[in-house]
Amino acid sequence: MDNHDHRTLSRSTFLKVAAATTAATYPPVLLRGNRALAAAPGVPMGGKLVASVSEEIKIVDAHTSELLTWRSMRENIFDTLIYADLEHLPISLKPRLATAWGYTDPTTFDLTLRTGVTFHDGTPFDAEDVKFSLDRVLKLNGYLAAGLGQVDAVSVLSPTKVRLKMRRPWAPLAEGLARICIYSKHATQETFNSKPIGTGPFRFAEFKPGAFTRLQRFDNYWERGVPYLDEIVFQLIPEEASRLAALESGQTDLLIQLPLNDAPTVQHNPNLVILRNAVQSFGDIFYINSHRKPLSNLYARQALSYMIDRPTFYKVFLNGYGYPNCSPFAKSNWAYYAKEGDISRFPYDLTRAKELLAKAGYPNGKGFHLTFSLVAGFPEWLQGAQMLQSVVNHIGGTMDILTQEAPVWVDTIEKTFNYDVSFDFSSRAASDPAFTLADKFQFAPDGIISRYHNPRVTQLLAAAAATLDRAKRKPLYDEYQTIWNQNLYGMILGKRDIVSASTKRVGGFIENAEQYRNFRYTYLRK
């Protein structure tokens, strides 16, 4: 399956490229977080920030769960070795628990660890904790293990040095490490399930089911001078109207993940602020069931892509917080291929759609029927589905919309496959391209959700991930995007903003493209 030829890359060339890559992703922005900036004049210390969330807060294992609400908490309870800064452009990798990293040869990756770090329980951090955490991730063999790619051994060289050995070169390893929270080697099942202990700027203080989670400042955090806040309370308010009312009344300071169709209400309130990400990494995707009619037919899939009015979806249903495109990658991603990604690749064109449907065996749309499965709780998706339904009806076909609660929807998508089209978020569009859509389309030869198998795509993605030279990776991803749009096993609508809202008291908060909200530099104005 992997046709990459390692003999074409000499060791000296490899190391030069590795050094250049590390420098390119390790720009001199360390000023953020040093004593000088953290103690900047005018930044008030202290205070309790109350942030509302709409999903039940679950304290879960940071090595197994990527639940969105949990991400905002774990980002502040734990540190990772490397930090993927998805708050600023250009996207960069920054030191956290690791202060330096790089390849010593194509399959060996070394990390130098920060000293003077302690866990919230007072125990010191060292290389054994890193080995414990990475070994655990490899053993669990889940979503995060995919980020470690070809790593099959983690060894401790000294209390401050760790070595990762790979079966084959793995280009996105540094970014893969950026997702893995470091637990203490003394962690118990209770630590993983309900009482998380990390090295992050906030310690876990209290969890009341159905109510809130409270984090307290960790005074011995390794980055001196931060965090500024004394406490963060993640308050559960399930009803969106109540969340907005709480923000307007000042009872909460931050409304995490504002529904985009509520954005105009906040925009027109002079006392509130919209917090919009600078980097777009989330998007909207159609899952396509290409294992049954009608979408087992390529012409039918292409016809569907011309039926989607992408610009209207983002302009009207998301209030302009996003943009349409046809590539799995965001425009800011170096792997983005404009020829395939631009909206001109699949304009809204019903004439073309009808022609393709006729070729697929559905002249004038007769007999073309779709079942659209939708997870409840996302009104813009329902609106998008209804828009598509009216188009399908217009060209002579029919479409049913099934709104399902989340566990039932997951079952439909992954087990019963009793659907033709479904909406979901796509993530990591701004990340290393090896990770974009990886969890849904690349996990196995038959991807978990798409269930497609394209040997050339598998070959391209494996080769691109094993190539450190970005100039050599780019054409591989260009071809991948071309094949993606030729086959349409998934249908990209575009990329959307992640938006929160706050009162004017809140400063220093920047929305994160992947919802790993960082409160280290957040403060409350007096």
Add this chain to the structure above:
Amino acid sequence: MLGFLLRRSGQAVITIALISTVVFLVVYFIPGDPVTVILGTQGTPQEAAALRHEFGLDQPIYVRYGLWLWHAVHLDLGTSILFSRSVMSVIAEAFPVTLELTLLSMLIALVIAIPTGILAGVRQHTWVDLLARGLAFAGQAVPGFWLGLLLIWLLAVQLPIFPTFGYNDLSAGPWQNLRSMALPALTLGVYVAAPLTRYLRAGVIRTLGEEHVAVARAKGLSARQVILRHVVRNSLIPFVTQLGLQLAYLLGGAVVIEQVFSLPGMGQLALTAFRSRDYPVVQGVVLLVAGGFVVLNLLVDALYSVLDPRIRLGGETGS
């Protein structure tokens, strides 16, 4: 009396056992499980299998039910998959919130319903009756979540008198506690008062037409004495029945109101547990609610014989 209690206790045990079995089967057969909720679409099959094994979800249904039943009989309702704590402790945190909301709502409902229902019945077909019936219909017709949001907007945002969300328990002080419960209790109280008003009104109208009331008037008793001594008490049977039903319903958790006001009560807990397929918590909540219904029905039946001495426990009327 003892026979009555023993008979009803036996019925209660069978009822609760049947309900818990049905709920267990229903939740088991619904698509999705807690692992689906935790991992979403990002878990690998290996991760999912490992978690299912950890939670005991890979065991046959009869093994899972048998184990649960055995532990339940020993008052161990298991561990919440979602919260990693004992089900008893999770319910013990949520129940007092719902209990307080129930009691406050019922107090508000009774304060509204009793005088309104009596006045409407006594002044039938007057503007008082019309107004009372109109308010009762409005109280039942207006959706609770709409009324709740309206009260939040008016009395928490525009006039910041009350908090918009959350629950302060008594450790925060009685005044803060009452402030946090005022709007939800009022929302629920108005809703519960509506049918209570109508039932009491109907009972008063029926009783006013009875012979003993005519005799009381003929004996020269004042209108006030006739109503309070002879009419109200005899009108209470259907009212008390409805009161018992409403109380039992509220103790199960007013899901919508708890959602709107973000109260961490039984309703919110049940909804979250069901959505997350947290089977042990679902079973625990069902057991508690079913038990509550049975006990309240028993109390209401016992109260009948106090209100009407002609009624003997067991359903027979005295001669």
